[in-house]
Amino acid sequence: MSDALLKLDTVSKVFGGIRALSDVSLTVPQNRIVGVIGPNGAGKTTLFNVITGAYRASAGDVVFDGQSVTQWPSHRIVRAGIARTFQNIRLFAGMTVWEHLLVAQPHQGSMLRRVLPSRWADPKAWARAEEALEIFGLQTYRDSIARTLSYGLQRKVEMARAMTAGPKLLMLDEPVAGMNHDEAEELRQLLLRLQGRGLSILLIEHDMAFVMNLCHQLYVLDFGALIAAGTPAEIRTNPVVLDAYLGSETAC
Numbered sequence: 609m610s611d612a613l614l615k616l617d618t619v620s621k622v623f624g625g626i627r628a629l630s631d632v633s634l635t636v637p638q639n640r641i642v643g644v645i646g647p648n649g650a651g652k653t654t655l656f657n658v659i660t661g662a663y664r665a666s667a668g669d670v671v672f673d674g675q676s677v678t679q680w681p682s683h684r685i686v687r688a689g690i691a692r693t694f695q696n697i698r699l700f701a702g703m704t705v706w707e708h709l710l711v712a713q714p715h716q717g718s719m720l721r722r723v724l725p726s727r728w729a730d731p732k733a734w735a736r737a738e739e740a741l742e743i744f745g746l747q748t749y750r751d752s753i754a755r756t757l758s759y760g761l762q763r764k765v766e767m768a769r770a771m772t773a774g775p776k777l778l779m780l781d782e783p784v785a786g787m788n789h790d791e792a793e794e795l796r797q798l799l800l801r802l803q804g805r806g807l808s809i810l811l812i813e814h815d816m817a818f819v820m821n822l823c824h825q826l827y828v829l830d831f832g833a834l835i836a837a838g839t840p841a842e843i844r845t846n847p848v849v850l851d852a853y854l855g856s857e858t859a860c
């Protein structure tokens with residue numbers, strides 16, 4: 609498909625005797641929001657780690673923006689346009705929101721510029737940080753120590769930080785974990801706005817209502833293998849998925 613931004617072709621990942629991913633093929637089209645769901649241990653985070661170069665695939669191919677990135681180191685994959693957040697929040701101790709948005713960016717300036725106070729930061733990096741602050745509505749918290757903020761706000765700081773890399777594909781690992789209903793709804797609207805501006809998003813999420821109301825396409829993993837793919841409406845009524853994962857008591 610010519611409009612595929614990310615394409616996985618029969619990707620497998622083996623850890624010793626554990627087959628964490630088995631011949632997984634999936635596509636994230638340009639400007640779409642795609643979700644990966646599945647029970648604990650299904651291989652979702654491993655999938656993210658293989659795409660971002662944290663793990664090397666045991667077999668198969670990962671193609672991003674027309675190039676095979678399967679053997680690329682993660683820093684090169686970030687530069688190619690993939691940014692991610694993690695299941696467990698990873699913010700730096702003692703750093704403000706603003707500092708997080710500046711330090712995460714690829715350094716184009718000299719070594720001297722890196723150690724100078726942030727007001728002398730690269731103007732482009734500064735502009736990207738300002739934009740991320742505005743997109744995620746974090747202006748009020750600009751000078752707050754990020755780790756002192758509520759869980760929901762910390763997740764937003766992580767997403768804003770990922771956005772400062774100027775990605776084409778944003779990968780979010782459980783973005784609404786720990787958020788209340790209003791925060792999750794606000795984030796849903798925000799991700800739709802980002803998609804409206806041309807971003808593609810791949811996310812892992814356990815919150816079924818969130819996923820069903822946001823994603824254009826869903827992939828379902830179970831024991832490392834894809835057991836279904838389709839629109840939320842198709843997944844909601846897929847008997848294999850209902851049996852393996854959602855369960856008849858789960859409201860979607």
Ligand SMILES: Nc1ncnc2c1ncn2[C@@H]1O[C@H](COP(=O)(O)OP(=O)(O)OP(=O)(O)O)[C@@H](O)[C@H]1O
Nearest residue numbers: 623626628646647648649650651652653654655695
């Ligand atoms: N570095 C590793 N070494 C060995 N086994 C691993 C490693 N990473 C993941 N696994 C195994 O691979 C399988 C898939 O794990 P993974 O974390 O990808 O699942 P998941 O779907 O993200 O689960 P959860 O929803 O709980 O985060 C599990 O059996 C896990 O123990």
